[in-house]
Amino acid sequence: MSAPVGIVLVSHSADLASGLHQLVRQIGSDEVPIGTAGGTDDGRIGTSYDVIHEAIRHADRGGGVVVLPDLGSSVLTARTVLEDHPRSDVLIVDAPFVEGAVAAVVTAASGGDLEAVAKAAQEARHVSKL
Secondary structure, eight states: OOOOOEEEEEESOHHHHHHHHHHHHHHSOTTSOEEEEESOTTSSSSOOHHHHHHHHHHHOSSSOEEEEEOSTHHHHHHHHHHHHSOOTTEEEOOOOHHHHHHHHHHHHHTTOOHHHHHHHHHHGGGOOOO
16 A cells, blocks of 8 residues: 555644644545644744744655645645655645545545645535535
8 A cells, every 4th residue: 555645734723724624634634734833933823934844844654645724824834845845745735725635534544646736635625505
């Protein structure tokens, strides 16, 4: 069996990242490594370069990592981390935060590779709720 793709949830809010982690953990599988990077180093609203970098290391099991930021500075900070530590197996994905995370985790849990997990997250943007 190949190594699973990890998922990193990057949010301005530690509570939001943690809550989404709980949700996708129940939907997905314990086999999908999920890292969360919510808030600043001192627990405030915002983003942290070091917290994102550590979450990527935490989620990396050898199958690659999909990084899902919520908005604004989480995107910029995640991009900076990836520019400073370039890896072809770590992708930042433009996807809706909740729906993208659910799609990514379900795909990773079913054995999808890095490309399939990233594509599933991106395609979640086009799934109608009503």
